[in-house]
Amino acid sequence: MSRERRRREEEAAREWKGAYRPYDIVREATIAFGVVLALTLALTILFSxxxxxxxxxxxxxxxxxxxFVTTATTELDGSSTTGGYGPPYNHSSDGQHIGFIHLQKWLGVSHPIDTATDFVLAPVRSLTAQPALQSALSTYQAATSKTQTGWTSAYEKALGNASAKADGSISVKAGDYGPLPTIMGSLLTFAQSGGLDGALLTSRQFYQTDYTKPLLFMADGGVLSSRAQAEHLLGTQWGMMNETGSYPGQSWLWLYTFWYQIKPFSTSTNADILVMAIMGVLSLAFILVPFLPGLRDLPRRIPIYKLIWREHYRTLRAGR
Structure with a gap:
């Protein structure tokens, strides 16, 4: 479109010379609100x-x-996912990064968690009415790091063939595990009573809002991942945009979760920060569309607006 032709069209559009008809915007808004409200209620009942x-x-x-006991043992020796995660929980690693950009490391440890103390030792230490348990704790803490590692390694290996008993306890093949069977047995009983859920809460307010520690403990085990898989919420199942069960989810997150389905993101330990960077660049490009030569001219080169406002342009042509 030439500049002169564009100028003539803009000049002609300054004053509307076509017909007029009444339009009650309040009535239209009321009808629209009623329709949306009815649809919302119906969809809530059907798909909530x-x-x-x-x-x-x-x-x-x-x-x-x-x-549970296997996970608790990995928390005790620091080999769990949380134990080696790095910031914001500990200094075990630098966290995810892109080149020289180490966001986790720069932001530091804001929620310090010592998995051995917070998830195992401190909760069982609070059970002061059990002398045998307190003696086992003293034995474990008095041992050298090498001895502790030997106990936890042997116990973790034995737990691979352990089985649950009818009374809720576990059966582990006899071995040199030091005081771990006593410690883990007491922790298991404490957890089954519901006491560990409360012991891991960091807030002492009436309304609890910080469930970081219980969630991290469960995430290190298999309970959350198994439940997420059953509900199609895993990252490999496009879980970010799914709702529980077969219900409609957040479809607008399709592009964000798409990257997790393909390599190198699906196999990278830095997937989160890589995807965040890509989405940041794409979002910035979208925001800058009005300022980017070529892209900003697409609406003029692809005249969809003429189809939308075809009545207006038909009137213009008729008036010439």
Whole structure:
């Protein structure tokens, strides 16, 4: 379109010379609000998210005591996912990065967590009415790091063939595990009673809002991943844009979760920060569309607006 022709069209559009008809915007808004409200109520009744009960350490330790004790043992020796995560929980690693950009490291440890102390030793230490347990704790803490590692390594290996008993305890093949069977047995009983759920809360307020520690503990085990898989919420299942069960989810997140389905993101330990960087660049490009030569001219080169306002342009042509 030439500059002169564009100028003539803009000049002609300054004053509307076509017909007029009444338009009650209040009436239209009321009708639109009523329709949207009715659709919202109907869709809420038909497709609302199910009110599933939350996962708890009590439920986990009762349904799969072997997995619970195995996870607790990895927390004790620091080999769990949380134990080696790095900031914001500990200094075990630098966290995810892109080149010289280490966001986790720069932001530092804001929620310090010592998995051995917070998830195992401190909770069982609070059970002061059990002399045998307190003696086992003293034995473990008095041992050298090498001895502790030997106990936890042997116990973790034995737990691979452990089984749950009818009373909720576990059966482990005899071996040199030091005081670990006593410590883990007491921790398991404490968890099955529901006490560990409360012991891991960091807030002492009436309304609890910080469930970081219980969630991290469960995430290190298999309970949350198994439940997420059953509900199609894993990252490999496009879980970020899914709702629980087969209900409609957040479809607008398709592009964000798309990157996690392809390499190198699906196999990278830095996937989160890589995807965040890509989405940041794409979002910035979208914001800058009005300022980018070529892109900003697409609406003029692809005259969809003429189809939308075809009546207006038809009137213009008729008036010439």
């Amino acid at each position: 998210s199910p009110d599933d009960p939350p996962s708890t350490i009590k439920q986990w330790s009762r349904s799969d005591p072997v997995d």
